[in-house]
Amino acid sequence: MTTAANQTAVVAGIDGSETALGAAQWAAEFATRHALPLTLLHAIPKLDWHFASADPPAEFPRSADGDSALATAETAVRSTHPDLAIRTAAVKGAVATALSDASQSARLVVVGTGAADHRALGGHAIRIAHRTHCSVVVWRQPVARRTGKPLPVIVGIDESDASTRALAEAFDIAGMLHAPLTVVHMWEIGAAVGMGDLGGQGFMDWELLDLLQSRQRQRMDDLVAPFARKYRNAHVTKIFQDISPAKGLTDLSREAQLVVVGSHGRGKLADSILGSVSQNLIHHAECPVFVVR
Incomplete structure (x- = not known):
């Protein structure tokens, strides 16, 4: 708790x-x-x-x-x-x-x-x-309908400190709802490692891409591990995708009973300002949205 x-x-x-x-x-x-x-x-x-x-x-x-x-x-x-x-x-x-x-x-x-x-x-x-x-x-x-098994709880994580709090809430709520938990890390990696354009004239640093993906996956594993040990009966699935977090989580919300995200506040009003992903989900998710502070 x-x-x-x-x-x-x-x-x-x-x-x-x-x-x-x-x-x-x-x-x-x-x-x-x-x-x-x-x-x-x-x-x-x-x-x-x-x-x-x-x-x-x-x-x-x-x-x-x-x-x-x-x-x-x-x-x-x-x-x-x-x-x-x-x-x-x-x-x-x-x-x-x-x-x-x-x-x-x-x-x-x-x-x-x-x-x-x-x-x-x-x-x-x-x-x-x-x-x-x-x-x-x-x-x-939720737009999704149960077909014998509980719908999953989805939690989006990233590099922010809010991810640990979001994971803690998500594991707790998944246990409360007797639901499987899907931990999702979505990051538009290509923009960070390449300058490709629609004409294919740019380049992609594939070695850097592999390194960044490996580091992100390890970060994801490190964040989840202590909660998986605490909630030993939790059924956890990990998803790592190169996609806009707002779009990816909205897509997943169509088959979920809850999406959990951090508020990701910034600046002097950090405690009262929503980040773009959480605000987008409040507008467009197809199930309830839990914004963690």
């Missing part, structure tokens, strides 16, 4: 959508596994209406609708996790701000993608993932 001492709850964002219910159920399973309480949180944005008689749009429900959404989510979660400690809360404020505030004392924040037909996700989920102080799961229904 990687739970910090001050991280005391799993928080699920509730907005009345079907994906929010799915996110709440996923969060409940995670909370149960880690012996943590679950908080179901509904944010009520402060609106400044120009016309008192105007009705608020559907994406900004009134508090009564929020209470109903919370009650529905709590009932659904209790039906599958009757012994789980559950707290519900409705707070006034912007959705991303409310969940960012809650994340300061959370182990994990879990949110749904919203409408089922909202394929290129933006809006709240991206802002939430940018601003949380802990790891975040953006939940959507």
